[in-house]
Amino acid sequence: GAGVSQSPRYKVAKRGQDVALRCDPISGHVSLFWYQQALGQGPEFLTYFQNEAQLDKSGLPSDRFFAERPEGSVSTLKIQRTQQEDSAVYLCASSLEDPPAPAGVTDTQYFGPGTRLTVL
Amino acid sequence: KQEVTQIPAALSVPEGENLVLNCSFTDSAIYNLQWFRQDPGKGLTSLLLIQSSQREQTSGRLNASLDKSSGRSTLYIAASQPGDSATYLCAVSYNQGGKLIFGQGTELSVKP
Numbered sequence: 025g026a027g028v029s030q031s032p033r034y035k036v037a038k039r040g041q042d043v044a045l046r047c048d049p050i051s052g053h054v055s056l057f058w059y060q061q062a063l064g065q066g067p068e069f070l071t072y073f074q075n076e077a078q079l080d081k082s083g084l085p086s087d088r089f090f091a092e093r094p095e096g097s098v099s100t101l102k103i104q105r106t107q108q109e110d111s112a113v114y115l116c117a118s119s120l121e122d123p124p125a126p127a128g129v130t131d132t133q134y135f136g137p138g139t140r141l142t143v144l
Numbered sequence: 145k146q147e148v149t150q151i152p153a154a155l156s157v158p159e160g161e162n163l164v165l166n167c168s169f170t171d172s173a174i175y176n177l178q179w180f181r182q183d184p185g186k187g188l189t190s191l192l193l194i195q196s197s198q199r200e201q202t203s204g205r206l207n208a209s210l211d212k213s214s215g216r217s218t219l220y221i222a223a224s225q226p227g228d229s230a231t232y233l234c235a236v237s238y239n240q241g242g243k244l245i246f247g248q249g250t251e252l253s254v255k256p
Binding site: 028054055057059064065066067068069072080083115116117119131132133134135136138 | 148150176178180185186187188189190193217221235237240242243244245246247248249
């Protein structure tokens with residue numbers, strides 16, 4: 025079946041431009057996560073949605089970062105006035121988990137291929 | 145602060161060797177721990193998930209152990225193959241369905 029897809033796969037932006045990154049989660053997955061991965065580092069949490077509700081945005085590095093999931097499916101991560109330090113791979117993940125989950129249901133997160141953002 | 149550390153940062157071994165990757169976490173009150181594999185330019189693939197009540201999980205040539213009280217996990221890879229070359233990431237979650245906190249990864253190279 026189809027996995028998590030992200031678009032574009034690569035994005036080059038000039039400093040100061042706005043960008044929008046899209047994530048299509050696995051159909052039926054309730055939870056959606058965004059992570060930022062700098063070169064040579066592990067991913068770092070940005071924000072989390074349960075259906076259309078953004079329940080945790082504590083990892084967003086500044087108010088230039090904004091995420092939405094208006095219909096509880098596709099999500100968009102928007103970065104305004106991009107800076108060079110925003111250059112990273114942005115990963116989206118989805119999971120089926122919908123508390124309270126039945127016993128034995130795992131909440132494995134399934135990751136997309138990521139969008140590599142380069143800000144010049 | 146909840147942190148995850150992986151040692152070593154990079155590892156190169158000849159084909160056929162057994163190897164161990166290490167992961168430690170500062171806050172032992174985890175809900176679960178996962179090991180992921182990441183190939184260059186690709187997303188993350190989940191290898192093994194260990195719930196906090198479990199001691200180990202096995203999948204094929206992979207075995208992951210968890211010592212929650214000491215804040216440690218190991219990933220054991222038996223009879224390594226060149227196709228195992230990738231970055232291996234350890235991540236913990238502190239609640240059901242919660243965000244993952246990742247280590248910085250171990251870059252593994254298996255030489256033919």
